[in-house]
Amino acid sequence: MRVALFITCVNDTLFPGTGRAVVTLLRRLGCDIEFPQAQTCCGQMHVNTGYPEEGRRLARHFLDVFAGYDAVVAPSGSCAAMVREQYPRLVGTDEAAATVPKVHELSEFLVDVLGVTDVGASFPHRVTYHPTCHSLRGLHLGDRPTRLLQQVRGLELVPLPGAEECCGFGGTFAVKNPAVSAAMCGDKVGNIMATGAEVLCAADNSCLMHIGGTLKRQRAGVRIMHLAEILATTEATR
Amino acid sequence: MSGGNTFLGMPAFPQNAAAAVQDSQLRFNLRKATHTIRGKRASVVAELPDWEELRTAGKEIKDHTLRNLERYLLQLEEAVTAAGGHVHWAADAEEANRIVAGLVKATGETTVVKVKSMATQEIGLNEALEDQGISAYETDLAELIVQLGDDWPSHILVPAIHRNRSEIREIFQEKMASFGRAAPEGLTDEPRALAEAARLHLRERFLSTKVAISGANFMIAETGTLVVLESEGNGRMCLTLPETLISVVGIEKLLPTWQDLEVFLQLLPRSSTGERMNPYTSTWTGAVEGQEFHLVLLDNGRTRVLADEVGRQALRCIRCSACLNVCPVYERAGGHAYGSVYPGPIGAILTPQLRGMESELDASLPYASTLCGACFEACPVAIDIPEVLIHLRGKARHPRAERLGMRAAGWVLNSPARLAGAQRLGGRLRRFVPGRLPGPLSAWTDTRDIPDIPAESFRDWWGRTDGGTR
Numbered sequence: 001m002r003v004a005l006f007i008t009c010v011n012d013t014l015f016p017g018t019g020r021a022v023v024t025l026l027r028r029l030g031c032d033i034e035f036p037q038a039q040t041c042c043g044q045m046h047v048n049t050g051y052p053e054e055g056r057r058l059a060r061h062f063l064d065v066f067a068g069y070d071a072v073v074a075p076s077g078s079c080a081a082m083v084r085e086q087y088p089r090l091v092g093t094d095e096a097a098a099t100v101p102k103v104h105e106l107s108e109f110l111v112d113v114l115g116v117t118d119v120g121a122s123f124p125h126r127v128t129y130h131p132t133c134h135s136l137r138g139l140h141l142g143d144r145p146t147r148l149l150q151q152v153r154g155l156e157l158v159p160l161p162g163a164e165e166c167c168g169f170g171g172t173f174a175v176k177n178p179a180v181s182a183a184m185c186g187d188k189v190g191n192i193m194a195t196g197a198e199v200l201c202a203a204d205n206s207c208l209m210h211i212g213g214t215l216k217r218q219r220a221g222v223r224i225m226h227l228a229e230i231l232a233t234t235e236a237t238r
Numbered sequence: 239m240s241g242g243n244t245f246l247g248m249p250a251f252p253q254n255a256a257a258a259v260q261d262s263q264l265r266f267n268l269r270k271a272t273h274t275i276r277g278k279r280a281s282v283v284a285e286l287p288d289w290e291e292l293r294t295a296g297k298e299i300k301d302h303t304l305r306n307l308e309r310y311l312l313q314l315e316e317a318v319t320a321a322g323g324h325v326h327w328a329a330d331a332e333e334a335n336r337i338v339a340g341l342v343k344a345t346g347e348t349t350v351v352k353v354k355s356m357a358t359q360e361i362g363l364n365e366a367l368e369d370q371g372i373s374a375y376e377t378d379l380a381e382l383i384v385q386l387g388d389d390w391p392s393h394i395l396v397p398a399i400h401r402n403r404s405e406i407r408e409i410f411q412e413k414m415a416s417f418g419r420a421a422p423e424g425l426t427d428e429p430r431a432l433a434e435a436a437r438l439h440l441r442e443r444f445l446s447t448k449v450a451i452s453g454a455n456f457m458i459a460e461t462g463t464l465v466v467l468e469s470e471g472n473g474r475m476c477l478t479l480p481e482t483l484i485s486v487v488g489i490e491k492l493l494p495t496w497q498d499l500e501v502f503l504q505l506l507p508r509s510s511t512g513e514r515m516n517p518y519t520s521t522w523t524g525a526v527e528g529q530e531f532h533l534v535l536l537d538n539g540r541t542r543v544l545a546d547e548v549g550r551q552a553l554r555c556i557r558c559s560a561c562l563n564v565c566p567v568y569e570r571a572g573g574h575a576y577g578s579v580y581p582g583p584i585g586a587i588l589t590p591q592l593r594g595m596e597s598e599l600d601a602s603l604p605y606a607s608t609l610c611g612a613c614f615e616a617c618p619v620a621i622d623i624p625e626v627l628i629h630l631r632g633k634a635r636h637p638r639a640e641r642l643g644m645r646a647a648g649w650v651l652n653s654p655a656r657l658a659g660a661q662r663l664g665g666r667l668r669r670f671v672p673g674r675l676p677g678p679l680s681a682w683t684d685t686r687d688i689p690d691i692p693a694e695s696f697r698d699w700w701g702r703t704d705g706g707t708r
């Protein structure tokens with residue numbers, strides 16, 4: 001199986017550690033992975049902000065880059081949802097048909113394609129999980145991520161009150177409607193603090209960047225970690 | 239007084255919302271009300287094993303009707319006329335208001351009672367009647383509160399959602415007398431006492447008024463029947479007591495057959511009030527003995543919406559307000575920030591389509607969402623609100639600076655070499671990035687820290703280490 005990594009532009013640029021964790025994790029599970037160097041961005045920012053033409057160009061580029069692989073794995077629920085939900089509308093169902101179904105969010109790939117929930121990770125900390133809207137309602141990831149976390153040695157998973165509520169990031173929403181965005185994130189942070197967790201985990205670094213930025217500003221002492229980073233950690237690497 | 243026109247000229251959504259977010263009483267009232275009704279809705283929806291099938295049926299009936307709207311409207315006109323009613327066609331708000339004012343004047347009356355109706359608010363009917371010397375009295379409890387308080391409705395179903403009990407008590411005490419029967423002495427803020435005060439006030443009004451104006455939740459083409467669902471029974475009083483009944487209804491409210499109603503009588507109450515069934519369902523067909531009946535069919539932008547292939551799904555809306563109650567943005571911003579009688583997610587897609595996106599406010603509405611998808615999930619007729627939001631954003635005017643920025647970003651992202659170059663530049667300049675960013679980006683750093691910019695991008699790491707193998 002030729003597995004391609006779609007690291008996404010935000011991870012590539014701002015969170016390379018997440019990409020490295022995906023590499024570590026998938027190699028450990030025996031996958032042969034490639035990183036097609038021509039990849040850039042799924043086009044979500046452009047499409048969601050109202051620039052469909054630019055988005056369409058990026059979508060075509062994505063489809064060119066990833067056409068030849070058996071599976072494409074992305075450590076972002078939001079970008080995977082963009083490809084799966086919006087590409088058929090954006091470039092037409094025929095053009096999207098060959099590549100789009102092969103695009104998987106990381107936890108989907110682990111649980112549905114590889115058929116594992118115990119990935120051999122060890123992370124003895126108190127963790128709470130924020131499902132993020134596009135993972136929850138776009139991809140319907142359901143309990144896949146939490147099933148994976150539950151198998152991690154030493155990890156104590158604490159439920160997050162109001163988990164399914166949006167954190168207020170919404171891409172350019174956070175800049176276009178800063179007051180509402182901040183109010184939403186304030187409530188999210190309050191709920192996170194109430195759990196007493198040391199780590200906030202999600203499958204999307206953009207939401208984590210927004211929540212993490214607020215946690216840091218408030219000196220809340222809660223770390224953010226991408227799901228891949230927790231799953232990549234073993235006793236040996238800890 | 240509530241109506242459609244004075245909303246215009248409001249500043250854009252972000253400014254309105256920023257002010258609302260500061261109002262802690264408002265935020266508390268909204269949070270409490272939306273979360274209560276959200277919970278009720280979720281539990282009664284979960285009771286029905288075939289909810290998804292019902293939802294699909296609702297969507298399909300509406301789509302079929304919209305595709306054949308002209309045919310069904312003509313069928314409706316024929317049926318209403320055959321049953322002794324009069325049908326009038328109104329292309330826009332102005333024409334509808336003129337028709338209604340003319341009909342009221344013909345009766346020689348100067349006061350009318352109203353059944354809660356979104357369509358008449360959309361066209362600013364109350365103000366238009368007032369200009370003609372006709373006083374319109376709202377009889378829905380929440381609408382009454384809004385009208386007495388000289389306020390704007392801020393929710394489709396619960397127009398006074400932004401008010402709490404003690405505020406309502408004050409409004410009753412101060413204003414009821416100038417509208418009719420005064421509030422009783424020593425009125426408390428107990429829900430029962432408030433409801434009783436409203437009941438006495440309204441009863442006097444029902445018994446003395448000869449003209450009523452209503453909207454309708456549904457119109458049935460096959461039989462010419464109009465249908466109103468309500469909780470209080472005040473609407474039923476208006477529909478039956480007066481000598482003249484004028485119903486103003488948007489042309490999209492149509493259903494082909496009586497049997498189609500079965501689907502919507504399940505979808506609407508569960509989605510809207512979180513009840514299995516609403517307490518009162520009134521139906522009327524044409525004129526009954528001793529009453530004259532007029533139906534004003536309102537377009538007011540609807541055929542234009544119908545022409546937009548993606549946007550037209552907004553016309554499936556049955557105004558249940560489920561999308562408002564689950565919307566995190568509505569919960570913080572409140573209904574007034576949307577500057578329209580249709581607030582929340584449905585307002586964000588319907589209002590700019592009905593009015594066009596020329597004003598700053600209307601152009602900002604498609605951006606009043608994080609695209610979290612909660613509205614789509616809750617909508618009983620499966621309107622893909624995020625899809626329409628994105629579609630409208632594609633048609634909106636963009637500020638110049640944003641256009642340039644997005645074009646530049648598109649240029650960089652369109653080439654892996656340029657992206658890698660930009661990442662390396664960012665990595666090199668990372669120490670110089672200030673904690674507070676300038677311009678529009680300051681909105682980010684006002685409340686959030688920016689992440690540390692890494693020294694090396696993933697792609698450079700992959701290149702340098704040959705995918706981590708070196």
Ligand code: SF4
Nearest residue numbers: 555556558559561617
């Ligand atoms: S858009 Fe859907 S959820 Fe919102 S009010 Fe209309 S029918 Fe209800």
